[in-house]
Amino acid sequence: MLLERLRAIVGSAHVITDPLTMRSYTTDWTGRWQGEAAAVVRPATTEEVSTAVAACYDRRIPITAQGGNTGLVGGAIPAAGSIVLSTRRLNSMDTIDPIGRTIAAGAGVTVAEADDAASKHGLRFGIDLASRDSATLGGIVATNAGGIRMVRHGNTRAQLLGVEAVLSDGAVLSRWSPLVKDNVGYDLPGLLAGSEGTLAIVTKVLMKLTTPAPETQVVLAGVGTIAAALGLCDRMRRHGLTIEAAEIMTAEGVTLVCSHSDARDPFAQPSPLYALLEISSPGNTEAAVLEVLSQLADTMDDAVVEPGPARKLWQIRESHTECISRASSTPVVKLDVAVPLPAMSKFIAALEAALAAEFSEVTPILFGHFADGNIHVNILDVPPDVSDAITGRVFEIVAAHHGSISAEHGIGRAKKSWITLGRSPVDIRLMKQIKSTLDPRSILNPDVLLPLAPADSAHT
Ligand SMILES: Cc1cc2nc3c(=O)[nH]c(=O)nc-3n(C[C@H](O)[C@H](O)[C@H](O)COP(=O)(O)OP(=O)(O)OC[C@H]3O[C@@H](n4cnc5c(N)ncnc54)[C@H](O)[C@@H]3O)c2cc1C
Structure with missing residues (x-):
């Protein structure tokens, strides 16, 4: 029996099955996504992750990796019958190298903890976002998070040097080199950045650190x-x-x-x-x-x-994200998009006009990291039966302005029906092939990112 096996691996105290206790793991930050899990498992070491994942692989049980559960697209929310693999106990702060300017840490370390550790050496962690106290290093890698310093230092992928990750059969991949010049083959850490828990479970990360400006x-x-x-x-x-x-x-x-x-x-x-x-x-x-x-x-x-x-x-x-959630009478429809800078004015005008004309009952609030072309389109007071129509309409306008339907939050569950607006059939076919190579039994977050149905089978 799987649960007994998992208890033997991580200890009974770290296999949660009580529905009330599981609720904070099965409901997302926005309250819009609610899942059901068979259990929440909280391993403390890579070895425990590896053995637990192998046990699920043998039994073909789906696994949803979860860090701080601050994602905004439902990607960390499990489907019924899944195991939530929480990485929060993978919280070792391994090494800060002040000469090479790198940090090596467990996937469950939060962004704020990484930044605190770096600042003791007069350095900074290059990713910063309002969810810093809960968002984890594994989570920012899995979503390829951007954040408020992206305009200066690039996104998470740009700062990622190495990863340790557990593959779907329990094998441990260790691509771990602090070298900034190391062109031996495919960029596997780069591939895992933005993979949203669908290709592997990140257990440790090796990232660059930055030198803070003396004064701003x-x-x-x-x-x-x-x-x-x-x-x-x-x-x-x-x-x-x-x-x-x-x-x-x-x-x-x-x-x-x-x-x-x-x-x-x-x-x-x-x-x-x-x-x-x-x-x-x-x-x-x-x-x-x-x-x-x-x-x-x-x-x-x-x-x-x-x-x-x-x-x-x-x-x-x-305070925008939290206040918007508090103010809306329904779960906020959060669409994080990017458009080329020269198109931004026209995009915003077209968006505001379409929402006012076609969905007059809703309240849009826009904000974002605009120098990266990134606008967070938050739509408040959306009747639940209208949320798909409004999402589709916003994405149509994004596509018409040659933008991206996901600037930094990922696709998750929220956007996968619209992925064809962001990627061509050949591109989607290739992503599915990568997925099936790394996860042949489709147990890693199977309902997230890629469309389920063989909608593009004509092209495969
Ligand atoms: C107030 C607020 C502000 C935010 N601001 C920003 C922002 O400026 N920029 C930005 O990019 N995002 C932002 N976000 C979104 C969110 O914080 C990021 O997506 C963050 O990277 C998620 O980290 P997490 O640990 O909470 O991941 P989770 O929410 O737990 O998971 C997110 C995804 O990553 C996967 N995952 C998590 N850990 C692992 C792992 N170890 N291995 C494999 N897969 C894993 C999950 O399966 C899921 O698909 C914000 C969110 C909030 C609530």
Whole structure:
């Protein structure tokens, strides 16, 4: 019997079957996705993961890997009869190498813990996101997370040097080299980045660390258009300044956050858009930032500048996800999309017009990492029977603007019906072949990412 075998592997205390205790593992952060699991298993070592996965492989029992359960596309939520393999006990902080600037740590270590460990050596972890206290290193690899520092350091894949991962039959893959130059064959860590628990279970990660800027300035600028916000980023860069983060918010979003938290709008008059930039430079950043702002004064309604970390200004942006969830009368439809920068203004105009004309009962709130082309489209008060129609409509507009239906959160369960808008039939065929090579019994998160039905069988 599988549960007895799992108890023998990880200890009875770490095989949870009580439905009430399992609920926090079977319900996602948004409350939109609820699954059912046969059990939650909490291994503490790679060996335990390997033996537990082999036991499931022998019995063809599906496994959903889960880290912090902060994913926003339902990817960590199990299908009935599955085992949830929680990685939270894989939390060893193995090595910080301050010379090579790398961190080696267990998949269950959180982003905040990795950053704390790095900061003891005067370094920073290059991925940062508002879910930092719960999101795990395995989770950010599995989703190829972006976050607020992506504009500066790239996404998780760009910072991943090595992984240790358990394959579907229990074999342990260790591609573990701190070398930044190592071109021996296929980039398997890169393949696992963004694989959403469908190809292997990541047990340890080896990632780059970054050197923090000695000083930053945080600018909140009220602007009338996306073009003005992009113009601000452009001018900062042309002035020799480095953009450490670049976020956009709308007046509606800022008002909502201010009414559902203790955040305050620093401007006397609200602006249509709020661009939040964190800037560094090798010289006097404050003077350089003020100079750029004065050059662009006629393109802005208002601006404030504070030395980093400027937590009160950042709070307005970082509280968006939580306040939006609190404000909506139904689970929020969260669509994380990207469009090419030159198309962003037209995309937003087309989106707002379509939602107002066709779905007047809903409330859209847009925000995001705009310098990466990334807009989080959050739609509140969506009647449950309308959520697919509204998702499809938003994605149609994204595709018409040559964008991506998933900028950073992944496909999960939420978006897999629309994957053909993001990938060609040949591309999907290849991804399915990779999946069946690495997971021939289809036990790793089988309901996530790739469409189930042989919809593209004509092309296989
Ligand atoms: C407030 C808030 C802000 C956020 N901001 C951002 C943001 O700025 N940028 C961004 O990219 N995301 C953001 N997210 C989404 C989320 O935090 C990220 O996707 C994060 O990477 C998920 O990590 P996790 O450990 O919670 O993974 P989970 O939610 O547990 O899992 C996510 C996916 O990864 C798989 N998985 C998890 N661990 C492993 C493992 N060890 N091996 C294999 N597969 C695994 C799961 O099966 C699932 O498919 C935000 C979420 C919240 C709630």
